[in-house]
Amino acid sequence: MKIQSICCIGAGYVGGPTMAVIAKKCPDIKVTVVDLNEARIAAWNDEDVSKIPVYEPGLSEVVAEARGRNLFFSTDVDKAIDEAEMIFISVNTPTKTYGEGKGQAADLKWIELCARQIARVAKGDKIVVEKSTLPVRTASTLKDILKHTGNGMNFQILSNPEFLAEGTAVEDLMAPDRVLIGGDQTEEGLKAIDALVNVYARWVPRERILTTNVWSSELSKLTANAFLAQRVSSINSLSELCEHTEADVNEVSRAIGTDSRIGPKFLKASVGFGGSCFQKDILNLVYISRSYGLNEVADYWEQVIIMNDYQKKRFSKKIIKNLYNTVSGKKIAFLGWAFKKDTNDTRESAAIYVADHLLNEQSNVSVYDPKVTEQQIYTDLDYLGSRTPEENKESLKVVNDPYEVCKGAHAVAVLTEWDEFKTYDWQKIYDNMLKPAHVFDGRNIMDTKALRDIGFKVHAIGTADDN
Ligand code: UDX
Ligand code: ADP
Numbered sequence: 001m002k003i004q005s006i007c008c009i010g011a012g013y014v015g016g017p018t019m020a021v022i023a024k025k026c027p028d029i030k031v032t033v034v035d036l037n038e039a040r041i042a043a044w045n046d047e048d049v050s051k052i053p054v055y056e057p058g059l060s061e062v063v064a065e066a067r068g069r070n071l072f073f074s075t076d077v078d079k080a081i082d083e084a085e086m087i088f089i090s091v092n093t094p095t096k097t098y099g100e101g102k103g104q105a106a107d108l109k110w111i112e113l114c115a116r117q118i119a120r121v122a123k124g125d126k127i128v129v130e131k132s133t134l135p136v137r138t139a140s141t142l143k144d145i146l147k148h149t150g151n152g153m154n155f156q157i158l159s160n161p162e163f164l165a166e167g168t169a170v171e172d173l174m175a176p177d178r179v180l181i182g183g184d185q186t187e188e189g190l191k192a193i194d195a196l197v198n199v200y201a202r203w204v205p206r207e208r209i210l211t212t213n214v215w216s217s218e219l220s221k222l223t224a225n226a227f228l229a230q231r232v233s234s235i236n237s238l239s240e241l242c243e244h245t246e247a248d249v250n251e252v253s254r255a256i257g258t259d260s261r262i263g264p265k266f267l268k269a270s271v272g273f274g275g276s277c278f279q280k281d282i283l284n285l286v287y288i289s290r291s292y293g294l295n296e297v298a299d300y301w302e303q304v305i306i307m308n309d310y311q312k313k314r315f316s317k318k319i320i321k322n323l324y325n326t327v328s329g330k331k332i333a334f335l336g337w338a339f340k341k342d343t344n345d346t347r348e349s350a351a352i353y354v355a356d357h358l359l360n361e362q363s364n365v366s367v368y369d370p371k372v373t374e375q376q377i378y379t380d381l382d383y384l385g386s387r388t389p390e391e392n393k394e395s396l397k398v399v400n401d402p403y404e405v406c407k408g409a410h411a412v413a414v415l416t417e418w419d420e421f422k423t424y425d426w427q428k429i430y431d432n433m434l435k436p437a438h439v440f441d442g443r444n445i446m447d448t449k450a451l452r453d454i455g456f457k458v459h460a461i462g463t464a465d466d467n
Contacts, residue, residue, distance in 0.1 A: 006032070006085070011034070014162050017164065033072070036075065081121045086127045091111060093134060111134065127195060128146065133284075135287070135288060138218065139157045166345050182211070193211050225282070228266050229281075316357035318440065334354075338371060355367070367399065422445060426451060440460075
């Protein structure tokens with residue numbers, strides 16, 4: 001079966017870049033991305049491609065090439081569903097904030113709404129593809145809804161989890177390590193799998209396209225993220241030990257990473273991992289394990305989250321301790337708010353929690369991030385609910401100039417590993433700060449020796465503090 005039209009419900013960080021790359025690579029397939037959020041769709045359609053709502057290196061070029069040719073962004077969800085042979089569901093599945101499973105289970109409200117909408121609108125057979133990260137066995141929920149509320153059409157459900165990392169999404173989509181496609185092992189299911197394999201096979205070598213049953217595919221997505229996050233928590237747990245001994249976590253990381261069985265990636269100690277996936281997926285794994293009564297399994301994975309929360313808190317405590325145990329009334333400048341470099345996404349960013357902790361200690365925080373908007377920063381803080389929006393506006397300032405943000409500060413904290421931070425005139429920054437001037441490098445990206453030569457007291461993750 002050769003697919004000619006695709007629709008994707010959800011024009012976010014996953015749906016947008018994924019569909020843009022499919023459209024680029026398959027000019028003969030019509031790809032329509034739909035979303036309920038009108039402002040978001042308007043931004044995707046902005047004549048000035050630098051204004052698209054997701055910042056990813058290389059993405060605006062891909063959108064410029066395909067948009068209007070075979071890539072379309074629209075709010076008309078029904079029409080897009082009706083016209084497509086294959087429908088990707090790429091809506092958000094945040095951790096539940098209420099009721100049963102609160103704080104752990106994924107909220108499938110939006111997924112269910114999509115399924116009901118597809119069932120209502122579809123006038124022909126469709127292949128429905130789960131693209132969002134979902135708890136294991138969501139496909140069976142989807143199937144159930146489609147079967148019982150549909151107009152007697154035949155729906156095949158595939159799981160095709162996304163492995164792109166933000167900041168490198170276009171690169172990851174163009175040359176993925178693997179594409180994973182799970183489906184029913186029936187004649188119809190295998191046909192549907194084959195249809196999707198043929199889409200990716202236009203640019204991905206066949207041996208990198210793995211096909212499995214639906215459950216293996218769903219579980220692989222959760223556990224790939226859990227394994228990655230576990231590496232970060234493992235190295236972060238050692239960072240504290242290093243700070244108390246004379247070991248240097250960067251040296252330890254290099255030494256263990258050169259063992260080819262361990263490998264060098266994802267061993268960078270930091271203020272803690274963020275992003276929309278790691279925490280959510282692990283919590284999901286924990287929730288599923290517990291629901292099967294597997295408490296040891298649940299506890300094992302939960303510790304990865306506990307370690308990460310601890311690391312964020314430890315970083316703010318490090319700032320407070322080194323500023324003579326009080327930050328009340330002191331200005332602390334943040335460089336970076338995004339959860340990692342090269343993205344404007346801030347979901348679960350460590351910066352939010354560090355800022356919250358410092359604001360609770362009556363500090364004045366000023367923030368500069370190259371891509372995150374002022375409005376987003378306040379939304380993130382207000383969402384935590386520790387203070388009123390007015391109080392947040394009063395004690396946290398967003399500044400759009402990196403030199404201005406550091407002026408008059410007691411300390412600069414590096415929260416995101418943006419490359420540009422390393423290229424600043426740090427002598428100029430030092431001259432305009434209160435003394436002693438501190439740098440707290442939450443990402444271990446700075447040249448600590450050069451900073452010390454200027455006169456800064458430097459505190460990185462996993463090495464002893466300057467005193
Ligand atoms: C992750 C997975 O990598 C991706 O495959 C999946 O599809 C979605 O989730 P993402 O959340 O975009 O991608 O970013 P990732 O690069 O994995 O980083 C997650 C967090 O871990 C970031 O906050 C990052 O700064 C942090 N991190 C990563 C470290 O602190 N140290 C490291 O060594 C690596
Ligand atoms: P992700 O990182 O998973 O892509 P985002 O939050 O960036 O998550 O994007 C998800 C998008 O899905 C949002 O733009 C949201 O408006 C959209 N969405 C959620 N539910 C629906 C729905 N029922 N129909 C259409 N779009 C939806």
